[in-house]
Amino acid sequence: MNRLSRLACRWLLPLGLVGAPAGADETLHYAATTDIGPTSQLVVHGALDLPQMRPLLEDFHHKNPDLEVRYRNLTTLALHERFLVEPDEADVLLSSAMPWQYRLANEGHARSLESPDARRWPAWARWRHELFAFTFEPIVMVVNETVIERFGEVRGHADLLALLERHAAALQGQVVTYDPATSGAGYTYAIEESRLSPRYWDLVAALGKAEADLVDTTGEMLEGLIEGRYQVGYNLLGSYARDRLADQPQLRIVVPEDYALVTQRLALIPRQAPHPAAAERFLDYLIGEPGQAVLARETTLGAIHPALEGPGTATSLRQERGEALRPITLGPGLLATLDDLKREALLTRWQREFSRSEQR
């Protein structure tokens, strides 16, 4: 495990920066409010901001007053490390680091959930009955309206490529995206996009030509865009962008028309969970219709439940974008993402393509 934890350190540090706040220990606590019957505890560890998590937990606690609920918001790195050190501390793990969550389940660290809701859950959004995707978050571009006014509509990757290639000089230093070398999320998207189309490398080259800024988190990109330092942001986490840009009319969120990656947060119950019954109740709630309805209504995470329609659901997004949505496949392919040599190979290629224009 020594090697693994070393790997984890190298890996999760960047992955951990996916949207999770840098703040230290953020917790929510709900005491059991019922007088009747014995009370039980529920400990949830998640990489999910408190504003997004609070409505879910409040509703859950309202429906299950006999549970004392503790939620701890951690970075994906801290979450993973903490689990490896103390596998019997948390009842439920929620994380957006899909490869790592998958790896835990693959190695048999997850408990199987056999409930009617779990059986009804769409097969593409779960792995066995151990790993459940419960959010649906497209990766988006954010474009300043002035850019659209000057250079025309940006609807997809092809438009972006054309924009960058034609107006590289105008946009010099005003484009921002993830740095795949330091950001796990950026790397994950890079690897997925490179699998989708070889033209991705042209886009990387175009980004290099425009001397795009490379940052580590969606938060940084959003800050820069709001401050006006950047005109175009590429590959932002849609859920955070929608949350932050609600009052920024000059910034347009573009869900690409040609293809849009969709990332999902994965929930699992550790095999050594101290309160498995409570954990199952919470996970059941999370993938059940009530929990998903709260998710759709009060957060920007995107509900998956097939019975739900309307804004904030995967169903409506699919109706809007149809075939263009490419959820990251929940399968063994994720393990390849974690391969050390694979990472080195991809990053080498990425750097080469990014600096293609300089060599010329």
Added chain:
Amino acid sequence: MRRGDSLYRRLLGWLLLPLLVLGSLILIQAWVDAQRTADRAFDRLLEAASLAIAEQVQWQDDRLWLDLPPAALEMLATDAEERVFYSLVDGQGRLITGNANLPGDSRQGLGGEDTLLYRNIDWQDLSLRQGVRRTRFEDWRVREPFEVRVAHSREGRDALAAELWRANLAMILAMAALATVGLLLAIRAALTPLTRLRRAIRARDPRTLAPLALSLPRELAELRDTVNELLARMRRVRANQERFIGDASHQLRTPLAGLSARAELALRQDDPARWKEALVAMQATSARTARLAVQLLSLTRLANPEYRPDLVPLELNTIARQAVRDHWTSCHRQGVDLGVETVEGEVWVRGIDWLIAEAIGNLIDNACRYGGRRVTVQVEDKPPRLAVEDDGPGIPPQRRLLMLRPFHRDREDVKGSGLGLAIVDGIARTHGARLQLSSGHDGRGLTVVLQFPGESP
């Protein structure tokens, strides 16, 4: 008969038992086969995945390099969502990359550059099927051996094996059901002739002894023939009995008719002397008739196969001497020389004294009556034998057996009941003795020998 012990059940039991054993063996075989088939099918995935990985292995910066194709891992997971593990190991057994440090396989491959070994392993509480591909990277300058180890959990295999087995199971069960029904019908059909035989026997007139005429399979035909033989024997016995009764009544009627005629004749006379003469004659006749009746009675009793008298130890010499003493006077009167030859010491047999004496008496009587002038009673030891020899005309060998029949007389000119030898035969059988008829010393006369069971010399 114990309830439940029926041929039908016996046959059914002995045929169903092997069928059951056979069926179980087939089921086990089917299970093993299903697993083997599933493993073969799924091992192809291990083969393909390890090949896909091995093909991506490069030599870069003086070390082995792998650009892992995600498809290689994805092909290891089927609909059953198997857990997937892989590792790339160099020639020294060091892990180059991988999501699990999978154990190596100590077996030697079949030789050759590229070998692939499959086996089941238990790894960190998971039951996995592992494929190890041993190959080497070859370049202009570099030759570097390496191993690609891939493994996945067994859910898909187990599901396929179970599915194959279930399909087989349904077929085997259907076959077993068919076989059982067939068996039931076959046994029922095979046992039908037995029922027919039973009905045929039950439907017979109890008085008839006619043979059973019924076409039956070979095994039952033997039974039918045996029954028919028994019936034939019974017919013969009954015929004998009927003749015996006829003969006996005829024998008794003759002297009774004589008595009646003599009495009638005497009643017509008035002379008391004649009456007395008639009475004397009638007394002789009635005495003879009484003796005949006694003989008939003993013959009937001896002929009864149920007659099993208690046998006691007897000394033959004594009995022979006594019998000769009893008959000497009457023989002497007829001018017959009656003698006895005994052996030294005592000859013991088990028997009934009066029956043996009766036998000797009958034999002496016969000898006198059929022209013997010299009759000798002989006793021999080891084995104990009793013989009566005469110098009469004897009996030709081919007619000797006939003499044992009741009322059979060799010659019609001699007065006698024809029961003598039949009675001796009955006595011999009662004693378990053998009766032999042979000619005398010089080919003349007749020797009748009773050989008792006992030690042979």
